Amino acid sequence: MMGIWTAFKTLAAALLLVAMILKPVVEAQLQYGYYETLGCRGVENLVRTSVGLSFLTDPTASAAMLRLAFHDCQVGPGGCDGSIMVEGNGREMDAGGNFGVKRLDIINSVKADLERMCPMTVSCADIIAMVGRDAVAFSGGPEIQIPLGRKDADFSSASEADAKLPPSTSSVDTILSVFAPFGMSLAESVASLGAHTLGGGHCKNIQDRLRFNSPTAPTSLLYRTQLRAACVVNVFDIAILNNDASQFTFDNQYFKDIQNGRGLFTVDNLLSTDPRTAPIVSLYATNEAALFAAFQSAYVTLTSRAMTGTQGSVRSTCHL
Numbered sequence: 491m492m493g494i495w496t497a498f499k500t501l502a503a504a505l506l507l508v509a510m511i512l513k514p515v516v517e518a519q520l521q522y523g524y525y526e527t528l529g530c531r532g533v534e535n536l537v538r539t540s541v542g543l544s545f546l547t548d549p550t551a552s553a554a555m556l557r558l559a560f561h562d563c564q565v566g567p568g569g570c571d572g573s574i575m576v577e578g579n580g581r582e583m584d585a586g587g588n589f590g591v592k593r594l595d596i597i598n599s600v601k602a603d604l605e606r607m608c609p610m611t612v613s614c615a616d617i618i619a620m621v622g623r624d625a626v627a628f629s630g631g632p633e634i635q636i637p638l639g640r641k642d643a644d645f646s647s648a649s650e651a652d653a654k655l656p657p658s659t660s661s662v663d664t665i666l667s668v669f670a671p672f673g674m675s676l677a678e679s680v681a682s683l684g685a686h687t688l689g690g691g692h693c694k695n696i697q698d699r700l701r702f703n704s705p706t707a708p709t710s711l712l713y714r715t716q717l718r719a720a721c722v723v724n725v726f727d728i729a730i731l732n733n734d735a736s737q738f739t740f741d742n743q744y745f746k747d748i749q750n751g752r753g754l755f756t757v758d759n760l761l762s763t764d765p766r767t768a769p770i771v772s773l774y775a776t777n778e779a780a781l782f783a784a785f786q787s788a789y790v791t792l793t794s795r796a797m798t799g800t801q802g803s804v805r806s807t808c809h810l
């Protein structure tokens with residue numbers, strides 16, 4: 491009897507030891523200053539410097555990088571997991587929702603610099619999240635600190651991207667259902683759409699609004715006419731229409747515009763009229779500091795769904 495009891499105690503002690511060893515792995519989380527703890531210093535400075543140079547030569551790059559961060563975090567087995575840059579048949583980048591995603595070369599160039607500095611250490615997922623964050627700051631938006639330590643996925647699916655990337659015609663309910671799994675408040679969800687202060691979109695994403703008698707047509711007659719004129723001569727869908735009147739500056743112009751019936755997409759238009767979101771749109775249109783504060787926390791939340799610790803890996807290149 492004593493023998494069984496001793497064996498039981500030995501087994502329990504062994505299990506406890508295994509649990510103690512595994513605990514840091516199981517509970518690994520994103521951390522501020524993560525790469526310093528791995529002995530790799532200056533990662534965020536290097537990212538900011540190389541990104542800054544890209545933005546100087548291409549003013550549209552910051553919008554592209556911010557959208558890339560959202561699309562990477564929205565789709566993939568690990569959330570923000572670099573899956574948007576995984577190659578192969580039926581990859582995420584083949585999805586219709588990723589139409590117009592560009593400047594992935596910036597991520598590859600930052601990755602190459604970081605590989606020289608600290609080989610196989612900094613994930614593509616972290617680079618995408620940092621570059622999106624720096625795009626906001628370089629465009630005049632808030633400085634955002636984000637925890638790091640995301641791991642990369644090696645799998646990417648166009649069908650998953652098609653299912654998860656919301657179309658330009660999304661309702662407010664759809665938008666809220668996109669942001670709810672991240673754990674975002676209503677104010678943060680509305681602030682996230684404030685990313686549409688940068689960049690622009692293609693005519694094919696506003697066709698629904700240009701039809702005669704469309705219920706979602708822009709309420710500003712002048713704006714409707716401008717959009718029609720820009721899209722009527724659009725050959726090969728190359729025309730890009732500005733998301734707001736100051737498309738290179740991260741500011742609260744987007745919220746002023748959508749209040750005045752000058753939202754580019756149906757989704758932008760609905761945000762300013764839905765009774766749940768309209769009061770928050772008014773707040774951000776008049777109080778840029780409130781928008782910046784909400785966008786800061788929204789971006790941290792948006793980029794926090796990730797694989798960490800022993801989940802995933804660090805890829806040697808990001809690809810595409």
Ligand code: HEM
Nearest residue numbers: 553554556557560590656657658682685689690691692695
């Ligand atoms: C959840 C609802 C959202 C919908 C339905 C939506 C939809 C769209 C569409 C249709 C485009 C234009 C694509 C094109 O025609 O080229 C676009 C552009 C853009 N989106 Fe969103 N978006 C959403 C949320 C977000 C979020 C959360 C962010 C970032 C935090 C974001 C950042 C951007 C940026 C910066 C652009 C401009 C890209 C460029 O000019 O290269 N969007 N979005």
